[in-house]
Amino acid sequence: MGDGAAGGGLIELRDLRKSYGRGDGAVQALDGLSLSVPSGTLYGLLGPNGSGKTTTLRILCTLLAPDAGSVRVAGCDAIATPRAVRRLLGYVAQEVAIDKILTGRELLQLQGDLHHLDGRERNRRITELVELLGMGEWIDRRCGGYSGGMRRRLDLASALLHRPRVLVLDEPTVGLDIESRAAIWTVLRQLRNGGTTVLLSSHYLEEVDALADRLAIIERGRVIAEGVPAALKRALGGDRVTLRVREFSDAEEAARVQRLLQACDGVRQVVVNRSQGYSLNLVVEHDGVVEQLRRQLAEAELPVFALAQSRPSLDDVYLQATGRTLMDAELAVAGLRDPKAERKQSMR
Amino acid sequence: MTSANPSLEAQPAEPSALAEISQETLALTKRLFVQLQRRPSTLVAGVLQPLIWLVLFGALFAKAPEGLLPEGMSYGRFLGAGVIVFTAFSGALNAGLPVMFDREFGFLNRLLVAPLRSRSSIVLASVLFITVMSLVQSLAIMATAALLGYGWPGGGGLVLVLVTLLLLVFAVTALSLGLAFALPGHIELIAVIFVANLPLLFASTALAPISFMPTWLGWLAALNPLTFAIEPIRAAYAGQFSLSAVVLDAPYGQLTAASCLGVLAALAVGLFLLIRPLLDRKLT
Numbered sequence: 001m002g003d004g005a006a007g008g009g010l011i012e013l014r015d016l017r018k019s020y021g022r023g024d025g026a027v028q029a030l031d032g033l034s035l036s037v038p039s040g041t042l043y044g045l046l047g048p049n050g051s052g053k054t055t056t057l058r059i060l061c062t063l064l065a066p067d068a069g070s071v072r073v074a075g076c077d078a079i080a081t082p083r084a085v086r087r088l089l090g091y092v093a094q095e096v097a098i099d100k101i102l103t104g105r106e107l108l109q110l111q112g113d114l115h116h117l118d119g120r121e122r123n124r125r126i127t128e129l130v131e132l133l134g135m136g137e138w139i140d141r142r143c144g145g146y147s148g149g150m151r152r153r154l155d156l157a158s159a160l161l162h163r164p165r166v167l168v169l170d171e172p173t174v175g176l177d178i179e180s181r182a183a184i185w186t187v188l189r190q191l192r193n194g195g196t197t198v199l200l201s202s203h204y205l206e207e208v209d210a211l212a213d214r215l216a217i218i219e220r221g222r223v224i225a226e227g228v229p230a231a232l233k234r235a236l237g238g239d240r241v242t243l244r245v246r247e248f249s250d251a252e253e254a255a256r257v258q259r260l261l262q263a264c265d266g267v268r269q270v271v272v273n274r275s276q277g278y279s280l281n282l283v284v285e286h287d288g289v290v291e292q293l294r295r296q297l298a299e300a301e302l303p304v305f306a307l308a309q310s311r312p313s314l315d316d317v318y319l320q321a322t323g324r325t326l327m328d329a330e331l332a333v334a335g336l337r338d339p340k341a342e343r344k345q346s347m348r
Numbered sequence: 349m350t351s352a353n354p355s356l357e358a359q360p361a362e363p364s365a366l367a368e369i370s371q372e373t374l375a376l377t378k379r380l381f382v383q384l385q386r387r388p389s390t391l392v393a394g395v396l397q398p399l400i401w402l403v404l405f406g407a408l409f410a411k412a413p414e415g416l417l418p419e420g421m422s423y424g425r426f427l428g429a430g431v432i433v434f435t436a437f438s439g440a441l442n443a444g445l446p447v448m449f450d451r452e453f454g455f456l457n458r459l460l461v462a463p464l465r466s467r468s469s470i471v472l473a474s475v476l477f478i479t480v481m482s483l484v485q486s487l488a489i490m491a492t493a494a495l496l497g498y499g500w501p502g503g504g505g506l507v508l509v510l511v512t513l514l515l516l517v518f519a520v521t522a523l524s525l526g527l528a529f530a531l532p533g534h535i536e537l538i539a540v541i542f543v544a545n546l547p548l549l550f551a552s553t554a555l556a557p558i559s560f561m562p563t564w565l566g567w568l569a570a571l572n573p574l575t576f577a578i579e580p581i582r583a584a585y586a587g588q589f590s591l592s593a594v595v596l597d598a599p600y601g602q603l604t605a606a607s608c609l610g611v612l613a614a615l616a617v618g619l620f621l622l623i624r625p626l627l628d629r630k631l632t
Contacts, residue, residue, distance in 0.1 A: 061461050062460075062461065063457055063460060063461060083463045083464075083465075084463075086461060086462060086463035087463045089461070091461045093454070093457065093458075095454055097453050097454035097455045097457065097458055098455070099379065099383070099455060101382070101383050101386050101387060102379065102382060102383075106379075106382060109375070110375050110376070110378075110379055111458075111462065113371050113372055113374070113375030114372050114375060114376075114459065114462035114463075114464060115462055115463060116363065116368050116371055116372070116463075116465070158458075343452075346454060346457065347451055347452065347454075
């Protein structure tokens with residue numbers, strides 16, 4: 001598609017800044033975030049809770065005005081012409097707000113009218129989406145009785161009703177059962193194959209790894225890495241190896257093995273992982289190095305209790321870019337979130 | 349909309365604003381009526397409460413002292429106008445509650461990501477819903493009052509009653525919607541509604557005429573918007589319907605039915621102008 005104006009992406013976010021609160025309590029949610037999402041891709045935003053994913057998506061969907069920066073979707077300025085952008089976007093928010101007393105169908109009809117679909121087109125779309133999302137049994141029941149998975153499907157249906165060019169999803173599978181998660185993944189892939197641009201945020205590595213054509217890693221309101229997952233992993237080079245000489249080593253032995261391994265050719269970054277019983281994490285440049293290692297250990301009369309080798313994962317990409325694993329980042333902010341304040345932020 | 353984007357320019361011309369605004373407003377209004385149909389307790393309570401007022405208060409003061417009420421009017425008939433107005437007033441005062449819940453639960457955000465032609469549709473839907481509901485409740489009370497033998501305003505009188513109620517409902521709905529966007533949550537909104545409700549009733553001419561009140565309360569009642577709605581309706585019930593008839597003998601002078609309606613209209617317009625900047629800020 002030829003549109004998208006300068007920058008080339010269907011979605012162009014430039015230098016977004018946003019802070020919540022004032023004075024000492026102010027939180028810088030976005031700190032110069034830029035992002036370019038090419039048309040027709042399934043694009044993942046990966047980052048721990050509190051990194052600015054939701055704020056980014058809320059700004060994109062015109063629910064929130066940035067303090068500075070620009071937002072363009074298919075060449076339309078979201079700040080100057082929000083309504084044009086709203087027509088292009090379908091948004092599945094993280095907190096699913098539904099009217100419990102309406103049936104799924106009634107909610108979708110309302111949504112269709114808010115998008116000014118004519119009655120026949122609206123009802124045809126509802127039939128299609130109910131079929132696509134497997135909601136037939138539930139669509140005429142009140143939403144109050146829906147499971148989390150069914151709610152999310154309803155939300156997805158309501159975001160897709162007007163055939164948006166861009167589908168935006170904020171953590172679409174958090175807390176869902178496996179079946180619903182698989183169903184949503186399938187639909188997202190189908191949409192992408194049909195030409196819809198899909199932008200989703202997630203703090204699940206596997207989700208982004210399994211789904212995304214491209215991804216951006218967000219940390220503290222900035223994009224710190226961006227690209228095709230395979231290329232990002234390849235750029236790290238080498239396989240990851242986790243080695244245990246015994247089930248439980250002590251610090252002294254671990255240090256000895258570390259010195260031994262560091263001396264080997266083709267071995268990089270040997271780290272002693274204290275939290276996992278003094279196992280050793282290292283990067284090897286190619287498969288031959290592992291054989292070499294085994295020989296060297298045998299010569300030094302050291303046993304090998306366990307040796308695991310893996311291709312670099314997105315977690316390694318994250319670790320490389322931020323200096324900590326995504327899990328550690330999650331744990332670090334776990335106690336800092338204030339759900340009440342967050343609800344206030346999203347309240348108009 | 350101007351855009352250098354070819355795919356957007358290729359779209360047909362925008363449909364008329366009126367068609368789009370009515371489509372979205374009707375859809376939003378329909379939602380409120382479906383809610384009411386499935387959760388009729390607000391409607392039921394809204395009719396029951398004034399009925400209890402009418403029956404119990406009417407009985408309590410059935411032996412009101414001679415000369416309290418003008419021209420030998422029965423207390424039941426006197427009270428009828430007050431209860432009708434109070435019904436419409438309480439209904440409209442609750443107008444902001446559904447909006448507040450939509451804000452709190454995030455349903456409003458769902459509406460705001462949709463390309464609404466005008467976000468006033470959200471407010472308009474509430475006004476339509478509350479107006480219909482208040483009128484239905486008021487008519488139920490009027491019918492009951494008629495059955496109790498308190499009379500029924502005929503012809504032009506009925507029109508006066510409806511116009512008066514509409515003006516009051518618009519004014520109070522504006523106030524309530526303004527509060528729903530200004531206050532932080534439903535607890536605060538309910539507190540305000542609770543505190544405003546009864547004092548406004550007692551400090552009006554709903555239960556007793558100004559001549560019966562101490563001077564200070566008479567002044568309050570003569571400034572209370574409810575009084576400006578009650579007195580024209582009471583006059584319509586008395587059958588002496590004329591816009592130029594004096595209906596309120598206030599400490600500061602005599603007011604005709606027309607001037608009472610003028611005050612209510614000014615109040616409605618004033619309150620809508622007052623809350624508009626607030627709505628603009630919250631809805632854009």
